[in-house]
Amino acid sequence: MTSLRRRLLVSLLGAIVAVFAIAGLATYRMAHDEVDAVMDYHLRQLALSLRDRSFGQAPPVAPPDKSFDFVIQIWDGRGLRLYLSHPHSVLPALAQFGYATVRAGEDDWRVYSVPLRDRVIQVAQPMRVRRAMAAKAALSTLVPLLVLVPLLGLIIWYLIGRGLRPLDTLAHGVSVRRADALTPLSAEGVPDEALPLVGALNGLLDRLSQALSAQRAFVADAAHALRTPLTALQLQLQLTERADSAAEREAALAELRGGLVRAIRLVEQLLTLARQSPDSAPAEAPVAPVDLAALARSALTALAPLAEARDIDLGATALADDAIVRADAAALRTALDNLIDNAIRYTPAGGRVDLAVRRAEGRLWLEVSDTGPGIAPEARERVLDRFYRQDDASSDGSGLGLAIVKAIAERHGAVLTLDTAEGGGLRVCLGFVPADNAHPGN
Incomplete structure (x- = not known):
């Protein structure tokens, strides 16, 4: 029933x-x-x-x-x-x-x-x-x-129907709304017992409005970010078609190839950011014990060729033992790869990128430091936004790396901080709750 x-x-x-x-x-x-x-x-x-x-x-x-x-x-x-x-x-x-x-x-x-x-x-x-x-x-x-x-039953049936009429009115008002009508429901005439339901629905509508606004902003930013490399690809294609000699054609094709690589990377980062956002991540992510030290060693091995190609000294300064957290291992690897990739891209040739896993203040910290130009304190909050790049940025990055890291940190309840490294560059720190202190649901 x-x-x-x-x-x-x-x-x-x-x-x-x-x-x-x-x-x-x-x-x-x-x-x-x-x-x-x-x-x-x-x-x-x-x-x-x-x-x-x-x-x-x-x-x-x-x-x-x-x-x-x-x-x-x-x-x-x-x-x-x-x-x-x-x-x-x-x-x-x-x-x-x-x-x-x-x-x-x-x-x-x-x-x-x-x-x-x-x-x-x-x-x-x-x-x-x-x-x-x-x-x-x-x-x-x-x-x-x-x-x-039986007469009591009829009277009770009528009185219950009359008492539930405001709920029927509320349900009808919700059912006839357009999909984009996210204004709060009116609480006028609603009985006290139904006010919590109206409040919950209004809270849901507010969250939906924020989610839709964020989605629209993301789509607009993504379209704007994709427009530049696609326009560049079109121009490079035209230059290739107009090349008079084999050398010019080869140079144009090289530029076209580089543009394709950048466009593919941008699309991959957009997909990664969409998957890692808290409002679109799977409800039941594969959470398991993750050894941060082992994760750091694996990332160092995978990204060593990229650092070597750019003449960057990539290594680890400290890897704490028994640094176990409960997390989505693939998501943490994505965050760490983005941090290391960003550090390598913004560090000049001959510079250094260091990883560290430490215990401090009741958390396990995963740190990536570089000797690049760093980020001014007043801009450190902005660089976590999607598609934001500093005006003097010399790299060809998309402005999504730190936004991806921020989304993954929020999913795991981790602390994300940006400060100045010992070499004058940027140091990014992710602080996780140790597995032995984590709530069973985390």
């Missing part, structure tokens, strides 16, 4: 029927006590009314009426029974003075015995008669209420 209205109807009717059942039981108990009190009084009055009657030692007489549910026994002073109204009754042959409840045969009996003059008079009544009277009294009280249960 998924309908809230049906669930509320069944729950409320069930609760009402349960209350009626409890009330019926209580009513039956009260009616039973009242019947007991009245019938005990009748037993006593009937016994007292027989004190002046004469009873001889004759055989018991048959009851005058089957509906007469009292049994009368009378003994003389010597214990000889003078009278028994029901000859087949199984009441005890001895009397216990006063009121008593006794078990005789298959039924319980309420008995009243009293000594009067020279005889003992006993009047008894089956308890089943009293139970039947109590049940009849209780039913006469509850039957009208039970008859009203």
